[in-house]
Amino acid sequence: MIKKIADEIFVSGECYKNLEYLCKKIGQRLTGSAGAEKSVAWTNELMKGYGFDKVYLQEVMVPHWVRGEKETAKVIHTPSGKETEVSITALGGSIATPEKGLRAEVIEVKDFDELKKMGREKIAGKIVFYNYKFDIKKIIPFDMYGEAGKYRYLGPGEAARYGAVGSVVRSMTNYIDDYPHTGSMAYNDSLPKIPACAISTLDAEWLSSELKKDGTTSFYFKMNCQTLPDVKSHNVIGELIGSQYPDEIITIGGHLDSWDLAEGAHDDGAGVMQSVEVLRAMKKIGFKPKRTIRAVMFMNEENGLRGGDEYGRQAELKKEKHILAIESDAGGFTPRGFTMSMPEEKKNKIRSWQKHFQPYGAWDFTRPGGGADIGPLAKIGTPLMGLSPDNQRYFIIHHTAMDVLEQVNKRELEMGAIVMTMMAYFVSEYGL
Numbered sequence: 025m026i027k028k029i030a031d032e033i034f035v036s037g038e039c040y041k042n043l044e045y046l047c048k049k050i051g052q053r054l055t056g057s058a059g060a061e062k063s064v065a066w067t068n069e070l071m072k073g074y075g076f077d078k079v080y081l082q083e084v085m086v087p088h089w090v091r092g093e094k095e096t097a098k099v100i101h102t103p104s105g106k107e108t109e110v111s112i113t114a115l116g117g118s119i120a121t122p123e124k125g126l127r128a129e130v131i132e133v134k135d136f137d138e139l140k141k142m143g144r145e146k147i148a149g150k151i152v153f154y155n156y157k158f159d160i161k162k163i164i165p166f167d168m169y170g171e172a173g174k175y176r177y178l179g180p181g182e183a184a185r186y187g188a189v190g191s192v193v194r195s196m197t198n199y200i201d202d203y204p205h206t207g208s209m210a211y212n213d214s215l216p217k218i219p220a221c222a223i224s225t226l227d228a229e230w231l232s233s234e235l236k237k238d239g240t241t242s243f244y245f246k247m248n249c250q251t252l253p254d255v256k257s258h259n260v261i262g263e264l265i266g267s268q269y270p271d272e273i274i275t276i277g278g279h280l281d282s283w284d285l286a287e288g289a290h291d292d293g294a295g296v297m298q299s300v301e302v303l304r305a306m307k308k309i310g311f312k313p314k315r316t317i318r319a320v321m322f323m324n325e326e327n328g329l330r331g332g333d334e335y336g337r338q339a340e341l342k343k344e345k346h347i348l349a350i351e352s353d354a355g356g357f358t359p360r361g362f363t364m365s366m367p368e369e370k371k372n373k374i375r376s377w378q379k380h381f382q383p384y385g386a387w388d389f390t391r392p393g394g395g396a397d398i399g400p401l402a403k404i405g406t407p408l409m410g411l412s413p414d415n416q417r418y419f420i421i422h423h424t425a426m427d428v429l430e431q432v433n434k435r436e437l438e439m440g441a442i443v444m445t446m447m448a449y450f451v452s453e454y455g456l
């Protein structure tokens with residue numbers, strides 16, 4: 025059966041072709057955008073066309089943030105008056121700057137401790153520049169991201185606490201280049217909202233060196249983003265219904281929405297198309313799962329998680345029995361293994377199948393983890409799992425204009441789909 029699955033995906037796989045359509049015919053899918061709605065309609069039709077047992081939409085209200093005209097920024101050295109353009113991107117959820125832009129003295133901090141030490145006295149009226157670097161001594165890039173990410177997400181709120189008028193964060197990457205990385209951020213409701221952007225790592229390094237010189241340095245940026253009222257959208261769900269235990273559900277998914285700077289190819293077009301491929305391949309080879317297998321395309325992982333929350337809420341409300349949830353949202357690269365968050369005896373049962381995965385490159389079943397969209401299922405005790413690919417190159421493209429189809433390798437994407445299908449096969453046959 026494992027060979028049958030692999031042969032089908034290697035020879036007649038459709039996940040890359042589907043990803044190509046999603047990226048090139050639909051493009052960016054930021055929640056609330058026309059692209060997001062097109063992707064809902066298209067994946068719904070796609071799964072119906074494959075003849076899955078059930079295909080349906082799950083309604084969810086989602087935030088609607090728009091970037092508007094592309095943002096601009098420059099650094100102004102005083103007293104020389106020399107101006108230098110820098111590469112920035114607005115963070116998702118940020119307010120706009122005033123129409124004429126915002127200019128203020130910029131002050132660098134390396135972390136929240138330093139910000140706190142400077143306090144209101146040094147911060148008030150200024151633009152805070154968080155220059156927290158990825159710790160490249162860490163082996164796993166997601167661990168670097170996990171640590172640095174708080175400066176993007178919480179930085180603007182913390183800067184406002186001390187009276188800052190704007191917030192600039194070093195882009196979330198271990199590489200030095202000129203691509204700014206967007207991503208979500210949250211304001212602190214009891215504090216003023218200030219415009220927040222990310223600056224490319226190349227410009228962050230340069231700005232930091234400028235700030236060490238004599239004189240003062242101002243930062244100017246103009247952003248045109250805004251938050252519109254929530255809109256109605258959907259998770260898209262396809263099912264193969266279990267032949268023996270239809271009430272036992274295995275959820276496999278990724279998120280359909282993406283940031284608006286590119287095509288959301290790795291993040292997370294890859295994951296949703298792999299999830300559809302699991303069901304397609306099973307159906308094509310005539311495998312009838314004992315337990316129900318669901319492919320779920322979650323809406324709004326990037327800036328709200330409303331789709332994941334709603335899916336979890338409905339599962340709880342309907343008292344559904346989810347025996348496993350697998351998420352693929354770490355890039356469409358060669359699989360290395362699966363992360364697991366579940367009781368030890370379940371981990372051990374999965375590890376007993378390890379030798380079958382090994383030839384396909386998935387050998388690492390040691391690390392904890394699930395996924396953002398499936399996270400809410402933990403509340404009803406669902407064992408969680410994440411596809412864990414080689415992600416050493418992921419933060420070149422993550423949340424940037426570089427996240428396009430050309431960055432995804434067809435064979436690597438298929439390898440991921442194969443091991444996901446294998447995992448769904450084992451659990452549907454033998455339970456967990």
Ligand SMILES: [Zn+2]
Binds near residue numbers: 279
């Ligand atoms: Zn993602």
